[in-house]
Amino acid sequence: MPISGSYYFWGEKARNVLSKAAVYELYDENYRLMFVGECSNLKERFAEYLETHFSKEPCKVATKYYKREFTSNTKERKKEILEEYKKKYGKLPKCNIVGGEFVIGAEREVGVEKAFYFYEDLDQPLHQVAVSLKDFLEKVKEVSVTSIDFHQNRGDFAKWIRDAFGAVPLADAVETVKETGEGLRRQLIEIVGHPEAAVLASCPQCRTQTRPKKIWSMAGRPSRTGERLKLTIGYYRCSKCGKPFRKVIAKEKVKR
Structure with missing residues (x-):
């Protein structure tokens, strides 16, 4: 079932929502559903949207209304809403598509045989494993720059993203990063953290x-x-x- 209840106007008053875990829906001026999201703190998420004016996620700029539902089971509730929407309309809301969830699947997990295993050098495993792009992003924030440089120089990151998820544009974006050390870490976090940019084309x-x-x-x-x-x-x-x-x-x- 989609979120029930009233539509709320998008704007500064959206800052007044509670600081609780929630799923939320964003609508355009014609009350068309554009995006279904989930977060651990709705107040912080909406504050970020309002402060950045959706600059990191331009697909959502057309937001005029929203709905929200507070729940501790945010991921399952979001999945339920999206599955029902896709069953009814044959596709996902447009910003869930452009935002990468359909194209890239940031939370989609692969088996251990396709997981990414971090090393600092040949025969020097770190015992850090990523099974999804979201997991990969968290590991990149934690592992040493030696490990990040090692894998980037070999093209391991791009190859894994391309082979395990079929996310060709994202892999291409990662492959083009030439920085090293902490600069490389920051670039990877920016690219993988905002995969919607990967559907851009020249x-x-x-x-x-x-x-x-x-x-x-x-x-x-x-x-x-x-x-x-x-x-x-x-x-x-x-x-x-x-x-x-x-x-x-x-x-x-x-x-x-």
């Missing part, structure tokens, strides 16, 4: 960074093993020169 005509107008998925014919290659594709129209183009955002092997 216009092939004027090189302007452009966000997708539409995102969809399609799968090819099954192989002999029954696997199909599923592509997530973005349709873009350059905001500067108007040129339309497409780009593969993610690749994933799926069972038929």
Whole structure:
């Protein structure tokens, strides 16, 4: 069930919400649901939105109304709302798509065989393991810069993100970082912490960074093993020169 109750106007009064764990829904001026989120402290989350004017998540700039529901089981409640929405409309709210949850799956976990194992050098494991992008982000904040430099120089981070999650644009963004030490750590935290930026694409005509107008998925014919290659594709129209183009955002092997 979606969040019941009244719509609240988005604005400075949103700062007055309680400092409690909650799920929340953001709506545009036509009361269309744009985003379903969850957090451990709604007051802090809304304060961040209001102070930054959604600069880190521009998809949400059109927010005019919101709903909220206080609950200790935020992740399950959010999952329930999104599953019901997708069942009804055949897709997720647009900012949950562009925000990376559909394309990248920040909380999606992989098995131990695909997990990322941190090392400081060959034969020097740190016994730190990441099984999701969210988990990876937390580990990057903790491990030594020696470990971060070691893996980045080998291209391990980008390869894991690409192979384990099919998040091609995010992997490409990570791969292009040339800094080392704490500068590298900060860049990785920024990129992986805000994966919505990874769906940006350069216009092939004027090189302007452009966000997708539409995102969809399609799968090819099954192989002999029954696997199909599923592509997530973005349709873009350059905001500067108007040129339309497409780009593969993610690749994933799926069972038929």
